[in-house]
Amino acid sequence: MSATSTSTAPAGPDAGAALRGTPVVPGLAVGPVVRPALRVRLPQVPADGGAGVVPEDERDAELERARAAAATVAERLSARAAAATGDAAAVLGATAQLAADRGLLSEVRKRTRAGATADVAVVAASERFADLLAAMGGLMAERVTDLHDVRDRVVAVLTGQPEPGVPRPDVPSVLVAEDLAPADTAGLDPARVVALVTRGGGPTGHTAIIARQLGMPCVVATAGAETLEVGETVLVDGGTGVLERRPDEAAAAARVEADRAERAAAATWAGPGRLADGTPVAVLANVADGGAAATAAAGPAEGVGLFRTELCFLGTAVEPDVEAQAGVYVEVLAPFAERARAAGGPGDGTDVKVVLRTLDAGSDKPIAYATPAEEENPALGVRGLRVVRRDAGLLERQLDAVALAADRTGLRPWVMAPMVATEAEARDFAAAVRARGLVPGVMVEVPAAALLAARMLAHVDFLSIGTNDLTQYTLAADRLSADLADLNDPWQPAVLALVATTGLAGQRAGKPVGVCGEAAADPLLACVLVGLGVTSLSAASAAVPAVGARLATVTLEQCRAAAAAALDAADPAAARDAAAAALG
The missing domain is CATH 3.20.20.60 (Phosphoenolpyruvate-binding domains)
Incomplete structure (x- = not known):
């Protein structure tokens, strides 16, 4: 999650121009833009990977700190998977597996034994695997967002920072992000977050899959999404992929209400x-x-x-x-x-x-x-x-x-x-x-x-x-x-x-x-x-x-x-x- 809770819109599409992305979940929703909370502060990784910083007699303890933090994150994600159902449970379970991945922990062990602190070792090991996944492309590249989320959660545990997450807005809002980790998407409250918009992702990624399960209007791969300002009102059309910026409030409310009524009528369908x-x-x-x-x-x-x-x-x-x-x-x-x-x-x-x-x-x-x-x-x-x-x-x-x-x-x-x-x-x-x-x-x-x-x-x-x-x-x-x-x-x-x-x-x-x-x-x-x-x-x-x-x-x-x-x-x-x- 690279988006922050406050922003100044950078240069890009005109402030009033509509944006277009790939439609994922049909439906209309309107609300102010909110963004994920600030990312976890990550340590700088020196060119030598942090080798030699920790005295030799303290390195085993540093490795155990890293292992314990990873186990804590895996346990928390597993608990959330157990409380979820369907696609959300499957996605959260896979992310929990990533937190306990033996290859990742092996790389952390190698770096802590060379004298890196636990948090530096986690970041360096994660980036090595992220580069490998990105180079593989295809479905493996999809795991980079998940890996970064696991990295941030482990570092948060190690450094005493709050775990990353999405806001709980006071009014129904539109969540806009670079992309969303499965743990964040699966935990959204549809009463508070009425639509999802991402600059990255694709129509078959984890964000899209869970948004469908939630029945939440969703548009991904939205060009210019980074120009949307926090608090700016947008009308999201999950059927066409169009985002209208600062729409007429009365007209937008009427369109959303008509869509809600149509969806409510469809929800009464009983088959066959x-x-x-x-x-x-x-x-x-x-x-x-x-x-x-x-x-x-x-x-x-x-x-x-x-x-x-x-x-x-x-x-x-x-x-x-x-x-x-x-x-x-x-x-x-x-x-x-x-x-x-x-x-x-x-x-x-x-x-x-x-x-x-x-x-x-x-x-x-x-x-x-x-x-x-x-x-x-x-x-x-x-x-x-x-x-x-x-x-x-x-x-x-x-x-x-x-x-x-x-x-x-x-x-x-x-x-x-x-x-x-x-x-x-x-x-x-x-x-x-x-x-x-x-x-x-x-x-x-x-x-x-x-x-x-x-x-x-x-x-x-x-x-x-x-x-x-x-x-x-x-x-x-x-x-x-x-x-x-x-x-x-x-x-x-x-x-x-x-x-x-x-x-x-x-x-x-x-x-x-x-x-x-x-x-x-x-x-x-x-x-x-x-x-x-x-x-x-x-x-x-x-x-x-x-x-x-x-x-x-x-x-x-x-x-x-x-x-x-x-x-x-x-x-x-x-x-x-x-x-x-x-x-x-």
Whole structure:
């Protein structure tokens, strides 16, 4: 968090000119600008790394101070993860893991033993790893913001400073920052912070993901965001990415109230997912744990389109055994099995859909026992299903745990593999899943999978498009790069073309094709996706009502017209406008 609590607007766009960024979460909000608190004061790191400053007989004690501070930060973040649910819990858990990272602590140990003070050692070690992550690009570069947040928190503990954080404004305000750490975004109070605006970040970064879970209007990669002054009133349009500076107060309040009323009406949508002409489109929820599943089951979501199983693995130093994994999976399956049976159905998976994704380790989610410690380019390395190249038993044991959870709940989940690129991978995975009486599918996250969708469907029963990674890999654009945010946009015609290829393959095979990436949370894009052949959409629970309500207003013919218009557009902005026009 590089922004400060007070500022003088530097040279940039005219003070009254509107700013534009990448829209992430639709909605209108107006309020004065607030910024994150001043950053923790960091020590200067001498050219020699601080070597020789601490007497030799005190160096072990200095190392223990650093270890204890890191453990304190990891414990606090873990506690916040335990209190959160869904995406916020997963993101906070991953950040807690970073605070306890063995490689980082090893670098700290090397520097304290050379005579550096604990705080200097933490800063120097963090910067070394930050440089490495930035050089890797892709998803690993996304971790730099998280690493800097962990560094600041550890230094704060060591030096007695307040931990970094975001303000609690007295009036509903718009939070503007360079970027936000997961620990800050996950802890926001939507009653006090009504919108998020960042200069950095991307539409699939941690800030965007958690903002969607909170249902908070959000715009990222905003050119000129640094010129916004603290206290200045801005009107944020999370649907278009436009920020109006110092708007007419009465007009802005009326627009926000109209938007609030529209969203409140959408929030009453109770399902099931259906177009205006009666065409069924399942609207599902993305979940990461039992708490999120219980929340989703209590709402209008018809099931789960993406159960991220990483949370079961991220918080452990060793692989959890089959029994431990099965316990986590039961917590997610049980609420939907119970809801189905309460409605008079069998609750066995024929009347409720829960899609479980096998371990998506690697890249920004490194796991010591599952992925290589160092790779030249982790985003293109051993991640997702590719972990079986190193340890086939990891997948076998996870599938055994899923089958055990299915037996205990009576619900037969659909199981899909991430990062599938070849027909052979789809074939082998399907065989392993079917051997346990489960429903096999694969994710379409790389262009190869979309291009081979018809051949994949010869082996599996369904496909699920992960638009976050599909967009990144199709456009070769780092998902967190503000400079490439216009490329890293699911409205890109090239991405929509790959979705169309996948949807057509599903139609011809008579098998379902879903979307479980962040694109499914955009009500307008949801209509386009349906027009491209998508049969189900899965989003954060907070986004489900808006998506379902929007779909209920359009026909399949309109969705197809909007999809054709978007495909013909030259860029994402034109695609949005063309789709909106086609839908009237």
